[in-house]
Amino acid sequence: MQAFLDTLLGDAAGLERQLGYLAGMVVFGAVVVFGFVLPFAGIVTWAERRIWARIQSRVGPNRVGPFGFLQWLADGVKNILKEDIIPTVADRPLFRFAPYVVMVGFVGAFVCVPFSGDLIIADLNIGILYITAVTSLVVVGILMAGWSSNNRWSLLGGIRAATQIISYEIPASLAIFPAVLLSGTLSMQGIIGEQGAAPWQWHMFHSPFTLLGFGLFFTAALAEGNRTPFDLAEAESELVAGFATEYSGMRSTLFFMAEWGNLYVIGALVTTLYLGGWQVPQFTYNPVLMNLAQVGVFMGKSLACVFFMIWLRATLPRVRVDQLMAMCWKYMVPLAMLSVLGTATMMVALPNGSHTLRMATFAVVVGVVIRFAFKVRFHLKRARKLDYTSLSPGASQGLSS
Amino acid sequence: MSELVFYLLAAITVLCALGVITRPNPVHSALFLVMTLFMLAVFYIILEAHLVAALQIIVYAGAVMVLFLFVITLLNLKGDPDEPAHPLLRIVAYAVAATLAAGVAIVLMGDAGVVPGGAGAGAVLAEGFGGTRALARILFTDYLVAFELTSVLLLVAVVGAVVLAQREPVAEAPLTETGEDA
Numbered sequence: 032m033q034a035f036l037d038t039l040l041g042d043a044a045g046l047e048r049q050l051g052y053l054a055g056m057v058v059f060g061a062v063v064v065f066g067f068v069l070p071f072a073g074i075v076t077w078a079e080r081r082i083w084a085r086i087q088s089r090v091g092p093n094r095v096g097p098f099g100f101l102q103w104l105a106d107g108v109k110n111i112l113k114e115d116i117i118p119t120v121a122d123r124p125l126f127r128f129a130p131y132v133v134m135v136g137f138v139g140a141f142v143c144v145p146f147s148g149d150l151i152i153a154d155l156n157i158g159i160l161y162i163t164a165v166t167s168l169v170v171v172g173i174l175m176a177g178w179s180s181n182n183r184w185s186l187l188g189g190i191r192a193a194t195q196i197i198s199y200e201i202p203a204s205l206a207i208f209p210a211v212l213l214s215g216t217l218s219m220q221g222i223i224g225e226q227g228a229a230p231w232q233w234h235m236f237h238s239p240f241t242l243l244g245f246g247l248f249f250t251a252a253l254a255e256g257n258r259t260p261f262d263l264a265e266a267e268s269e270l271v272a273g274f275a276t277e278y279s280g281m282r283s284t285l286f287f288m289a290e291w292g293n294l295y296v297i298g299a300l301v302t303t304l305y306l307g308g309w310q311v312p313q314f315t316y317n318p319v320l321m322n323l324a325q326v327g328v329f330m331g332k333s334l335a336c337v338f339f340m341i342w343l344r345a346t347l348p349r350v351r352v353d354q355l356m357a358m359c360w361k362y363m364v365p366l367a368m369l370s371v372l373g374t375a376t377m378m379v380a381l382p383n384g385s386h387t388l389r390m391a392t393f394a395v396v397v398g399v400v401i402r403f404a405f406k407v408r409f410h411l412k413r414a415r416k417l418d419y420t421s422l423s424p425g426a427s428q429g430l431s432s
Numbered sequence: 433m434s435e436l437v438f439y440l441l442a443a444i445t446v447l448c449a450l451g452v453i454t455r456p457n458p459v460h461s462a463l464f465l466v467m468t469l470f471m472l473a474v475f476y477i478i479l480e481a482h483l484v485a486a487l488q489i490i491v492y493a494g495a496v497m498v499l500f501l502f503v504i505t506l507l508n509l510k511g512d513p514d515e516p517a518h519p520l521l522r523i524v525a526y527a528v529a530a531t532l533a534a535g536v537a538i539v540l541m542g543d544a545g546v547v548p549g550g551a552g553a554g555a556v557l558a559e560g561f562g563g564t565r566a567l568a569r570i571l572f573t574d575y576l577v578a579f580e581l582t583s584v585l586l587l588v589a590v591v592g593a594v595v596l597a598q599r600e601p602v603a604e605a606p607l608t609e610t611g612e613d614a
């Protein structure tokens with residue numbers, strides 16, 4: 032960020048330069064939060080509903096604006112205008128405060144999201160740990176909401192969320208470390224700087240161990256974000272809406288904004304740690320063009336992750352609580368340890384890395400993806416061939432007349 | 433400027449710490465403790481110890497306190513201010529608090545010029561102070577034994593927890609042919 036501002040400020044010096052930095056930071060922070068983070072959380076709800084609809088052979092919201100795109104704005108306006116009800120038995124101050132704690136934990140993560148080589152609010156020395164730290168505030172907010180509502184469902188939802196987030200924080204943090212070990216730094220830009228633009232130069236394909244780390248991190252991050260198949264905290268068939276049951280109006284919207292916006296944080300983290308971040312080949316020496324290309328690449332990768340999470344939600348059923356805990360402690364934690372130790376061993380055994388191993392891992396992943404794509408294509412074709420109208424007798428004359 | 437920020441933050445921290453001991457409701461107390469620990473992390477950042485600050489939030493504010501809150505909310509304890517604590521306990525508590533306060537006061541008086549940096553206010557920080565590299569180097573050279581012993585201690589705690597949580601194996605009741613319990 033500072034380097035980018037340097038190019039814009041030219042040779043202003045002293046106080047003017049400091050003010051320039053400050054203004055640049057504030058403007059960029061505001062642009063990120065109000066121009067990207069909050070609208071993104073809204074837009075992704077619309078995208079999610081459209082994508083689910085497509086997957087489930089429905090239409091989805093298509094009335095407000097082109098392709099129903101403005102649905103999220105309509106929903107937002109509706110939610111703001113709704114009454115903000117606080118139950119009489121609720122713990123008033125905590126009940127009112129809880130959504131803000133959750134929002135702080137979520138928006139705070141964007142301080143360290145590296146959108147491009149220069150566009151990052153602050154490239155902290157401890158970047159990735161900082162994100163882990165602020166997002167852990169979300170748990171406190173959720174427990175506060177669950178307890179202060181003074182409602183059994185809310186309390187159960189809050190407690191489920193707390194156990195789940197605390198447990199999955201361990202495999203998630205452990206799975207960060209293969210990438211950190213390979214980079215030798217915790218800074219987000221440093222981690223990206225160690226990777227290359229070509230897919231096989233990403234940390235994900237360094238060795239089978241980092242591939243494992245990638246999978247574990249993605250799964251654990253999903254669980255930490257309370258996403259299906261791990262959305263037990265607000266399993267609507269069991270707990271109404273979990274910790275958010277008693278919330279209405281804007282406060283409930285804040286919870287949902289944090290939750291949907293969190294998809295992007297997960298996508299950005301996965302992209303930074305394992306998918307090469309904003310790396311693009313050096314095609315021009317114009318810093319503005321270069322940064323635009325980097326933002327495009329970073330957005331592309333992280334939005335692909337978001338799409339994948341939406342796809343998962345439309346596909347997978349919810350796990351049970353005991354399955355959730357067994358999966359975390361019996362399988363994911365040991366596998367994460369294996370991933371860290373394996374990566375460390377690889378680094379000692381092959382200090383310069385093995386190009387063959389990289390290409391082999393890459394080839395295996397590409398092979399799996401291609402196989403999967405063929406399977407999807409096969410099912411899509413098969414689904415189209417079935418003519419549902421011809422299956423029921425009398426459909427040919429009954430439906431059309 | 434930085435002193436003003438420091439005193440402002442210090443005031444907030446002390447208020448939060450007072451909240452921990454004055455709130456009758458245990459959940460409120462625990463949340464004030466979260467705030468206090470969070471504010472301490474802010475001071476670590478002011479003192480350039482970024483890694484310690486992050487770890488403080490992850491471990492204490494994020495994990496330990498959430499477990500505290502978890503237990504308190506699950507038990508649903510209501511504050512019971514009517515029942516006074518045992519008088520002897522009260523005396524012991526006052527004595528411990530007075531000793532600790534005296535200790536802090538003595539140390540503070542020892543350092544003339546008590547400002548944000550404490551005794552190190554005028555000192556020049558080494559390159560990379562408080563960073564991951566510097567901390568790791570100290571931890572894995574000078575304090576290696578203490579570090580490893582702490583890990584063993586934690587391992588013992590984990591084993592103890594597993595032993596305590598282990599249930600007696602329950603013999604499964606055989607089912608009759610109609611599927612009811614025998």
